[in-house]
Amino acid sequence: LNQDSSTRANTRDLINLLAKTLPETVVFGGMIRDISLWPARKFNSDIDLVSMANRKTILSVIRRYNPKLNNFGGFRFAVGSQLFDIWSYKDTWAIREGLVKAVAFEDLCATTFFNMDAACQPLKSRRIISSVNYFESMRNRILDINLEANPAPDKVAVRAIRMSIERDL
Numbered sequence: 236l237n238q239d240s241s242t243r244a245n246t247r248d249l250i251n252l253l254a255k256t257l258p259e260t261v262v263f264g265g266m267i268r269d270i271s272l273w274p275a276r277k278f279n280s281d282i283d284l285v286s287m288a289n290r291k292t293i294l295s296v297i298r299r300y301n302p303k304l305n306n307f308g309g310f311r312f313a314v315g316s317q318l319f320d321i322w323s324y325k326d327t328w329a330i331r332e333g334l335v336k337a338v339a340f341e342d343l344c345a346t347t348f349f350n351m352d353a354a355c356q357p358l359k360s361r362r363i364i365s366s367v368n369y370f371e372s373m374r375n376r377i378l379d380i381n382l383e384a385n386p387a388p389d390k391v392a393v394r395a396i397r398m399s400i401e402r403d404l
Contacts, residue, residue, distance in 0.1 A: 245315040246282070254358040256296045259287035260321075261340055261355035267363065268351045271373050272402050281311075281318035285343060285355065290323045297321065307386075334384050340364050348391050349398075350381040378404040 253260050263283045270278055286293055293310065294302065302310035302321075308331065309322030329335045329346035337343060344353040344366040351373065353366035363369075366381065378399055385391050398404060 246317045249314045249317075249319070250358055253284065253286075253296065257286045257288045257293065258359065260358050261285050261343070261364070262358065263343065263355040264347060264352040267354045267356060268373075272376070281320055284319060284321040285324055285327060285340075286321060287324050287340075290326060293321055293323055328386065329382060329384065332384070334382065344369070345382060347381050348383075348385045349395070350377070350379045351398075351404075353381050376402070376404045 261284065263285045265280055266278060266282050269280060288296075297310060297312055300312040300314060300319075302312035305311040305320050307322070307328045308326040309320050311318065311320050313319070324337070324340075324343065325331065327343065327346055330337045330343075335342060335345045337346070340355055340357070341364055343355055344364065347353045350366065350369065354369050355364050356362065357364070371377075372379065378395060
């Protein structure tokens with residue numbers, strides 16, 4: 236995020252804003268996975284965020300970016316060309332459906348379908364919070380199921396194949 240490009244600068248400014256206004260917020264899943272597998276400059280996907288703030292508070296902070304509800308109960312919005320999805324912790328799919336009993340960000344790692352998405356990083360920290368075998372799976376490039384329940388099994392099957400090919404898993 237420290238590159239001088241306008242996209243990175245806009246993203247950095249948003250992350251700083253969220254760190255101040257929604258201090259209990261983490262980057263979750265795919266960004267951490269992709270930066271772990273590839274050089275950070277190759278990252279070009281959306282950024283998923285989860286906050287302990289409630290939905291109303293999150294909306295009040297991101298309203299200026301014209302957020303839309305996403306498929307899983309969070310908000311999708313763009314800052315420049317960078318897409319973001321943000322959820323209230325309690326509104327994440329597996330927690331809302333009662334599949335994972337959760338009280339802390341560590342529990343969020345049990346909510347992902349893939350093991351390689353089972354990590355988060357607080358906005359104000361360099362510490363990675365992850366599932367027990369996360370770093371071993373990343374080191375060995377092993378894609379596996381973390382939480383079998385999923386609202387779109389056909390889509391995750393296609394995603395597993397695509398990820399395996401694109402990332403040499």
